[in-house]
Amino acid sequence: MIDGQIHNILSVANVILEIKGILEEKHGPLKRVSVAAAGRALKTSEGSMAIDISERSLIADEDVNRLELAAVQQAQQKLLSSDTVTKDDYYYCVGYSVLYYKLEGDEIGSLIDQAGRSASVDVIATFLPRVVVESLLSALKRAGLEMEALTLEPIAAINVLIPPSMRRLNVALVDIGAGTSDIAITDNNTVVAYGMVPLAGDEITEALSNHYLLDFQLAETAKRSITTEDTIVMTDILGFEDNVASSDVTAIIKPAVDRLAKSISDEIKRLNNGVSPKAVMVVGGGSLTPGLTKEISICLGLPENRVGIRGLDALSGITLEPGIASSPELVTPIGIAIAARRAPIHYMSVSVNDKVLRLFELKEMTVSDALLAANIKARQLYGMPGLGMTITVNDSDIIIPGEHGTPSTILLNGVKASTKDCIKNGDTINLLPGSDGTNAIATVRDLVEDMRAISAMLDGVAVQLEPLIHINGILKSIDTSIQDRDKITVSHTKTVAAVFEKAHRNDLLKDNLFTVSVNKRTVTLKKKNNEFFIMGTSVQPSHVLKDGDRITTQKPPFPTIDEVVAEIGKKAFDKLTVLFNNEPVTIQKPRLTFTLNGHSAEVSAIVKPGDHLDFVSLSESPITFGDIFAFTDYSLPENPSSNYKLLRNDTPIGFNDAIFGGDRLEISFT
Template structure:
């Protein structure tokens, strides 16, 4: 005994007519109990797009009321949309199931919808869409189920490490879906589920067991021809062309001067009557043989066949499929199936019109006449049940947004659907400032922008908060950050000015600043790409140099005239000792703000101190080991003359002395120099043989030696 599971109501809102269907769902089958079809009273839909919402809603209302007389109140309906401006995207989701119990049907549904959401994110971030484009998901098909990376027929009750679902999802422009929803709302109906017309048809005509074959399904309506491709056990592509039966009707209307509805009626009679009788718009009656009418429409049928064939090949990687199934009212157009076989280079028996008798698991009430036009309406109800897309309505900044409903939808999902990007959730950072400081490029970042405040139904929320149908989201967008700005002193590590006391005198020493080659202050504001040279006087030595430039009375007195390499150098008489808190400091001491420094000045400077100041080498020295004895070897590099007289290095220079340094030699210290600093002498016996060694290796008398060398003379 069959058990009734549910009663379903579906609508196929087409370009030429609207079909309402009520069917009963049983455990493993469906039974069509009622079906009503009504044509639009005017051309309120063109190429699958609603142009007159009021007119379409009126037809829907009529069908709803007639069905309600026999089946009670109808409030929820499943609908399908034509594939006008169709976009497709693939998505996948992988989850860890190693710690989970057996996978249920509900788990798989959630996985499929998560994969669809990933496909939507892929589409929204693709280059295909402009910033103001809005697309809604209208259906999907599963490409593959995978367990631990391997394809599997079903995930139900499976155990493993990870489960994967891959889908192909279809998306339509917002205007197509919104107009459909508006018409339903005016007819006092709520959309329970949404699907795409070719998805609806393929679900009932091509079951999974048949999808290993390369088959194209074409749903030819009045305004659009929707296409689905099956191959390798899955649905591989969806597409559409905006031409269908109306192209043929318009040809008849133009050729015979007929009103459009009359031309449509005439088209339907071609296959059933030998002679067609009609009145044109001028009132003249005409009788035309059906064969002549077929010749008139043949070019339009050929154009339609060419458009459909080209799209089939494009979706099928440039090749023709093994077979083509055509459904929908437009499939009955005379010679269309034959023209399709010609264009696709297929035998005529590989392109076939399919009707309700091809459906498995579906039975009809005896009062319903089977027709290819009814395949899609029945498929809508079944497809919406098997792979439903449920939508919720959310308002984002007074903009109505509809997004398909997963188990737990969040504010972030709504923002994604409203095309609010992550960047918009924060104000833009200010422009950075790039400056070349002492040869190195330094970047000063601009201020960070403030974050956007999100209000969910008037309360502050985050992107992770859950949302429900009819929720209202308001965004108070964050402010952009200020552009970076900086003075010279902001770029210097450490203080740009140092304040200290030297021998009781308050001293302030600023860093030396060159901005683009010009002297500048530490308070000068810099601009982008400026070049800065900053010399900081933060060591004692550098600060004292600055003090000389401001004529500090304690340290600017006598000087020494020194001659070196033919040039005169003035050497200031500098203090040799500096004290902070009684502790002696060196020139490398880092001065701290507030330091109190005292100086202790000697009366004389030694030659060595002057040489060190000018970085003059007075003598070269090498400490070596000679035959196990330490020896210090010295070699004069520079001679010193005081007031024209050769002087010893220990001489104490007076302020009035004239000091001259003369380079004597830059020859290296060699092995033979050792004998000037030891008592060793070579034997006079010419018969004695010997070897000179440096660090165990042979060496000659005139080869250089260095500090740390081990020198030996071995006799043989």
């Protein structure tokens, strides 16, 4: 057995049998045994996991359990990645503890019945290589023993030397044995890290063996004599005997001591986030190496009195039998013995999905511990959620989620159970996978509102207005199924103009153009627009319809000669209004005379497409006072005076003088 690992199971089993025989002579038959694993076999890893809880009403206990399990699996994956291990089950998880829960990113005592957007948990998980466990079990089995409990050496040492009340301090414990130096760090009321250096007492022994050509066992004896003898007698491999002063031997091992101290100090700093702790406690047989604690204090930059060797006198509640010396090399063995009774790690076998697993009871074991050991991922405890869709409707993105998967069913010895149910040796666990959620499905009708068709009547003809739906530019029906990333445009025009388009009557909205001949020149004229009515009320093409509206159209009449000449910029009359003897009178003086299709015509005559209209300009003389009598029934008063005046705006005017709109005209007799 080298550095805590069994290299030859048969040889180790023989040693166990030898010790077992000695003990059975004194105490009787032995069937069960507690075992301590070396610190170098222990692995710790922190993991964290966060979930979205925005769509959940409250967080249940089972949700927290599954969240913790997912965090432990994340810690396991981190460990496997860092150690470049390819087999998922290369390490057994032997326990975990929650560092803290978080709700919305803030630490919280418990997540049970909490609500919010996000929840997370951070854990520290402990792992043991399977090769260590299996080799221990095989050696014990060959020796006729069954493992009752498992204790980890560095945990045992720190549990008896640094009780929980002292762990608020940042202290390092170093157990220097033969092949390894095990390290544990405390801070903030917990053990924050474990580590190991593959150098220890054997490094010093090998330095003596190489320098003085000593057999390893003789070099070990010489090393142990440095602190107890002034002169050490050595016999080398050639048989020559030599007496060497202890001070000279100390000088020879100084380089090896320096290397060991530096290795231990570097590992302590690495485990302690790159800084030295407040103090260092050193135990184990290797701690007695001369000058080692002083060199560690130098490497860590600590006062000498902050690096000290701790013996059995540092243990409280311990009574030693007569003849047992208070040596630091006994701290860890005693810690192992106490831990095996106070907090033993029991071994059990369970079956998960017909696969037999060995679990170590660091605590009361649950179904979740067995699932973790079986490498069942947390996501396997739920059916996969269905795929969602992202749809764009009229330039707005809409997310349609898939259906949630159903939870897996856990059977413990055939009975439905949860991940927190306790298990015992020989239990059988079966995991029945939950069903996957269905993928998101939807039609256009599911995404839009108020998409009912409306009916209207156009001049007695029924017209149906339906929504227009284009999917990726292609016209589709409202009940078309949609796919992820579809781009949908929806329009539902309910106007009078939309009815014309649906009825193929867009001509109703066009300009009414027609041609006539004016003075032998073709002229294009614009007739008045069509008029539209609903229930007798005139409406515009943009008017929004209601279901059942009835639209009637009315074509405008053809224009008159007066309207035609006005459109080509001519005037058939000059027209003005004046006050004559305080009565309004409108005067029209013809400026044009017309023939329509060869016949004389009045300005009120209707002009139709293709007609021939001709006009001749008349005199452009102004309207005079005398013109008014053609448009009024003026009569002379009885017995009129022969003297009279024609007045315009109270000013005398002649009979043929021009008048203008708004003038006040009168005839005054005197």
